[in-house]
Amino acid sequence: MVYLRSLLFLIAGFATGLNAKSSTGDSVLVIVEPKQQDNYSLFLNGLKKQGYDLTFRAPKAEAPVVIEYDDPTFAHVILLASENKVFAKDITPQSLVELLGKKTNLIIALSPKQTPLSSLAAEFSLTLPPPGTPLISYFPKREGPPSVIPVSVPATHSILSENLHPVWFSGVPHSLGNNPLLVPILRAPAESFAAETDGGSPDALVDAAERGGEGLWAGSQLGLVTGFQTLDGSRVTWVGGAAIFSDEYATKEVSKGVPSGNLQFARDVAKWTFQESNVLRIDRTTHNLVNSTKSLEQYTTNDQIVYSAYISKYDSKTSTWAPYSGIKDLQLEFTMLDPHIRTALLPVPGVPGKYSAAFRAPDRHGVFKFLINYKRKGLTSLQSSTTVAVVPPRHDGYPRFLSAAWPYYTGAISTSVAFFLFSAMWLAGDSHEKRAKGHKAE
Amino acid sequence: MFSLPIIALLVAGAQAAVLTLQSPRFTVSSSTGSQLRSEPISLAHASSIPVTLTKDDVLKLTFQVIDKESGKGVQPHQTFLRFYDQNSGEEGIQPIRVTNGGKAKFELNMARPPLSLPPTSDAPLQVSLLIGSSTYSPLALSLFDLIVPASHPVPAHPDEASFHPLPEIHHTFRPEQKLPPRPISALACIAVLAPWIVLLGLWGQVAPRAVHLFSPGIFPFILTLGAFESLLVWYWVDLKLGQVLSYGGVLALVTIFTGKQALSKIGDRRVGRK
Numbered sequence: 001m002v003y004l005r006s007l008l009f010l011i012a013g014f015a016t017g018l019n020a021k022s023s024t025g026d027s028v029l030v031i032v033e034p035k036q037q038d039n040y041s042l043f044l045n046g047l048k049k050q051g052y053d054l055t056f057r058a059p060k061a062e063a064p065v066v067i068e069y070d071d072p073t074f075a076h077v078i079l080l081a082s083e084n085k086v087f088a089k090d091i092t093p094q095s096l097v098e099l100l101g102k103k104t105n106l107i108i109a110l111s112p113k114q115t116p117l118s119s120l121a122a123e124f125s126l127t128l129p130p131p132g133t134p135l136i137s138y139f140p141k142r143e144g145p146p147s148v149i150p151v152s153v154p155a156t157h158s159i160l161s162e163n164l165h166p167v168w169f170s171g172v173p174h175s176l177g178n179n180p181l182l183v184p185i186l187r188a189p190a191e192s193f194a195a196e197t198d199g200g201s202p203d204a205l206v207d208a209a210e211r212g213g214e215g216l217w218a219g220s221q222l223g224l225v226t227g228f229q230t231l232d233g234s235r236v237t238w239v240g241g242a243a244i245f246s247d248e249y250a251t252k253e254v255s256k257g258v259p260s261g262n263l264q265f266a267r268d269v270a271k272w273t274f275q276e277s278n279v280l281r282i283d284r285t286t287h288n289l290v291n292s293t294k295s296l297e298q299y300t301t302n303d304q305i306v307y308s309a310y311i312s313k314y315d316s317k318t319s320t321w322a323p324y325s326g327i328k329d330l331q332l333e334f335t336m337l338d339p340h341i342r343t344a345l346l347p348v349p350g351v352p353g354k355y356s357a358a359f360r361a362p363d364r365h366g367v368f369k370f371l372i373n374y375k376r377k378g379l380t381s382l383q384s385s386t387t388v389a390v391v392p393p394r395h396d397g398y399p400r401f402l403s404a405a406w407p408y409y410t411g412a413i414s415t416s417v418a419f420f421l422f423s424a425m426w427l428a429g430d431s432h433e434k435r436a437k438g439h440k441a442e
Numbered sequence: 443m444f445s446l447p448i449i450a451l452l453v454a455g456a457q458a459a460v461l462t463l464q465s466p467r468f469t470v471s472s473s474t475g476s477q478l479r480s481e482p483i484s485l486a487h488a489s490s491i492p493v494t495l496t497k498d499d500v501l502k503l504t505f506q507v508i509d510k511e512s513g514k515g516v517q518p519h520q521t522f523l524r525f526y527d528q529n530s531g532e533e534g535i536q537p538i539r540v541t542n543g544g545k546a547k548f549e550l551n552m553a554r555p556p557l558s559l560p561p562t563s564d565a566p567l568q569v570s571l572l573i574g575s576s577t578y579s580p581l582a583l584s585l586f587d588l589i590v591p592a593s594h595p596v597p598a599h600p601d602e603a604s605f606h607p608l609p610e611i612h613h614t615f616r617p618e619q620k621l622p623p624r625p626i627s628a629l630a631c632i633a634v635l636a637p638w639i640v641l642l643g644l645w646g647q648v649a650p651r652a653v654h655l656f657s658p659g660i661f662p663f664i665l666t667l668g669a670f671e672s673l674l675v676w677y678w679v680d681l682k683l684g685q686v687l688s689y690g691g692v693l694a695l696v697t698i699f700t701g702k703q704a705l706s707k708i709g710d711r712r713v714g715r716k
Binding site for chain 2 (some may be wrong): 140146180342344360375404406407414417
């Protein structure tokens with residue numbers, strides 16, 4: 001099934017001239033107010049050019065529905081209508097969560113207004129400031145309102161292109177919980193804070209901080225764009241403001257002659273969310289004895305076992321999976337209830353995509369599992385489990401001819417030899433009894 | 443619209459009013475009230491000597507925000523003290539209450555650290571002052587490095603560990619069984635063989651003669667007995683049970699025949715029927 005699908009993708013890729021595509025499907029639903037649709041033309045046309053199949057839908061339109069007959073209609077959903085309080089019946093926080101459970105990827109834009117989506121964000125360990133408090137920053141000194149902020153992008157980030165220009169942002173920040181499934185993509189500048197749009201009073205900020213808890217939303221610990229990868233592998237990206245994808249910010253210069261990084265940033269975010277980048281899979285796993293290639297169903301305690309995994313990474317440029325040897329911290333566990341052995345599964349030099357580890361089976365028999373459970377922020381999690389039995393040696397599998405047993409061997413052999421000699425002598429000998437008897441008879 | 447941004451910025455920069463601080467000063471005092479350190483803060487560069495607070499000390503920071511030109515006190519919108527740990531990336535923001543006249547006072551009591559103080563390690567916190575206002579140029583001042591007692595580590599999510607390489611686990615194997623030294627085994631072998639000395643000694647005295655050894659009635663039986671013994675040795679060295687049973691079965695038939703013949707021969711001889 002999977003092969004068939006990837007084959008179809010491959011054919012589709014050739015048919016459209018090897019466009020960059022997602023590893024999970026190309027249909028995208030964009031939920032946006034028809035009036036605002038043109039504001040995002042650069043970003044959305046970019047997606048179209050990449051090969052995505054975009055469908056537009058107004059937030060209150062009844063069709064096309066996102067889930068039909070329990071089946072998601074689209075592979076990805078972009079929710080740009082961030083200020084809407086009322087959506088069509090089928091777009092609810094519950095249905096969005098259900099979509100995630102059905103491997104649909106989402107990009108959800110938030111706004112300073114209180115909407116059903118802002119309460120959904122809390123379920124993803126993102127805490128939003130009170131309604132009506134967007135992020136503002138007076139740094140650096142610039143023209144324009146303080147709520148439109150140039151945010152510098154981390155120079156090296158697993159999701160983003162290297163050395164992006166700063167991006168323009170306006171919207172709402174969120175504080176991040178300690179949930180490890182969160183993938184921070186863009187953080188707020190250290191000097192920024194959430195405040196009422198009309199400025200608010202300085203004392204209100206102090207009071208907010210003194211109230212404790214999450215009273216004051218300020219500083220670089222806040223997130224602006226944050227990804228979340230579910231345990232199933234579907235991805236959702238929360239964006240503090242839809243404006244980051246807008247044409248206006250994409251064309252707005254951050255300083256004289258320096259274009260903003262918004263467009264590339266939006267592409268990178270979409271690439272990650274739509275399973276184009278940082279997508280891995282385990283093709284197959286093998287296990288065998290050292291110096292053998294035959295895979296066994298059971299191993300004997302103390303056997304030397306070799307376990308190998310073949311891992312591929314999705315290459316969106318060619319829409320194919322290519323062997324990938326770039327993982328440095330892969331680990332293999334050999335578990336029976338608890339891991340008995342945990343060892344590094346290192347890339348094999350010369351064989352792309354192959355990771356291998358050799359170890360001695362524990363001297364405990366039972367049903368063991370070779371486990372790979374590789375979870376890293378921003379990467380597809382890799383899971384594999386293979387069950388094998390580890391058995392004690394067979395009756396003839398133990399060491400033999402031990403020096404400690406020499407006396408027993410000698411004893412047994414000497415008894416045998418003695419028995420044989422005795423038998424031979426008794427059978428072949430001339431008995432004295434007979435002679436004695438013979439004498440009497442005579 | 444952005445054809446002349448840099449010029450616009452330059453103009454804005456030239457026109458924007460500038461804020462500055464008047465008589466910024468920090469004081470460190472112990473819990474008993476005695477003053478440990480009191481210094482004015484330089485606006486040009488951060489203090490080179492870090493400020494150290496022990497667990498009961500109090501840090502006091504006072505300054506007045508003024509308009510650089512008019513010298514009048516100003517209450518900016520944003521007056522934040524930022525504590526930043528460069529190693530861990532932890533950051534805490536503490537807003538400071540500024541009066542209408544621009545006067546500000548901040549007290550950091552380490553006995554009751556504010557919530558805004560980030561979790562700390564051994565690394566010093568960089569303390570900077572951020573002043574922002576819609577009508578003035580923003581002002582960011584690096585004040586000093588602050589060394590405070592390390593706090594408890596941040597509680598991590600229970601699943602956080604699985605997102606990092608986990609410690610390696612090695613199985614502890616049972617020690618290999620120890621064998622006694624070979625000379626001792628060899629000595630024991632000799633002890634086991636000792637009865638042969640007695641046997642061979644007595645043999646010499648009795649000196650039985652195997653006169654009928656090669657007689658056609660008896661020799662096959664002795665041969666089959668020997669074959670049985672060899673079969674058992676072969677079994678010990680190499681054979682499986684099934685093979686031994688089949689070979690042994692065949693051999694047993696032969697042995698029954700040869701044995702019957704040999705024993706009847708001996709019987710005949712003994713009763714002197716020969």
